[in-house]
Amino acid sequence: MIQNLRSSLFKSYCMGIGTSRKTQLKNDKLCNQKQVYKNDYMAWGEKHEVNGIAKWVSIFKKIPKNILDEQQCIKIEDWYRGFSLSTTPDGITRTWRKNILMGRLIEVKCSAMGKKTYPEFPEEHMWQIYGQQMIMQQSYDIFIDHTDLVNWTPKHTKIWRIWRNVDFEDYMSNLLREYIDGLLDDKELTAKPKKFAGKHKIELIYNNKGETHGFKS
Numbered sequence: 001m002i003q004n005l006r007s008s009l010f011k012s013y014c015m016g017i018g019t020s021r022k023t024q025l026k027n028d029k030l031c032n033q034k035q036v037y038k039n040d041y042m043a044w045g046e047k048h049e050v051n052g053i054a055k056w057v058s059i060f061k062k063i064p065k066n067i068l069d070e071q072q073c074i075k076i077e078d079w080y081r082g083f084s085l086s087t088t089p090d091g092i093t094r095t096w097r098k099n100i101l102m103g104r105l106i107e108v109k110c111s112a113m114g115k116k117t118y119p120e121f122p123e124e125h126m127w128q129i130y131g132q133q134m135i136m137q138q139s140y141d142i143f144i145d146h147t148d149l150v151n152w153t154p155k156h157t158k159i160w161r162i163w164r165n166v167d168f169e170d171y172m173s174n175l176l177r178e179y180i181d182g183l184l185d186d187k188e189l190t191a192k193p194k195k196f197a198g199k200h201k202i203e204l205i206y207n208n209k210g211e212t213h214g215f216k217s
Helices: 007-015 021-029 040-060 124-139 166-185
Strands: 004-006 074-080 083-087 091-097 100-109 143-152 157-163 202-207
Touching: 004 007, 004 166, 007 021, 007 083, 007 124, 007 166, 021 166, 040 091, 040 100, 040 143, 040 157, 074 124, 074 166, 083 124, 083 166, 100 124, 124 143, 124 157, 124 166
Parallel strands: 004 083, 100 143
Antiparallel strands: 074 083, 091 100, 143 157, 157 202
16 A cells, blocks of 8 residues: 655545546555656656746746755655655755745646647636645745746747635535545545535736736846
């Protein structure tokens, strides 16, 4: 049985997006950690992640830490019933604000092999982003403020800013605990839990094929 839940799979653990909760649970009980099949879309995204980071740098005039080959896996040990949570952001910056060390995370998505950007903010990425924020907040030495999701293609880039949402973290944490209970106690999981009833603060701050909205550095 696995002992660590990764933020990239929170969407499956919590809501069965991509892989159903039942199938994910079965695989994790068997510790079925086969090497992830890498399709052309994933390979293209990995190859061009550097371009998404470079685009962010060109806009904000800052060099993030822990990018590309220097990325770090951050973990909360023994988060619940002996299970840990882990995440690997694509980048992080630090800024002092009123004697508080603030952190901004960067996540890069190179969509559709460069053919098009997302028409709207993709809900499935919320789980990874909020999961990263929660894990970093609890295990790092800074106050996590928001994440910039960079959606890069050769001709078009969008950047969404996702502000930390403690209410969603509580909602997500309950679903993660339910998943862990399912692993340990053989409890049947709710296939499709109720959706989050609260609000999000997500802004499109950069769109080089249109107007920017609320752009601030």
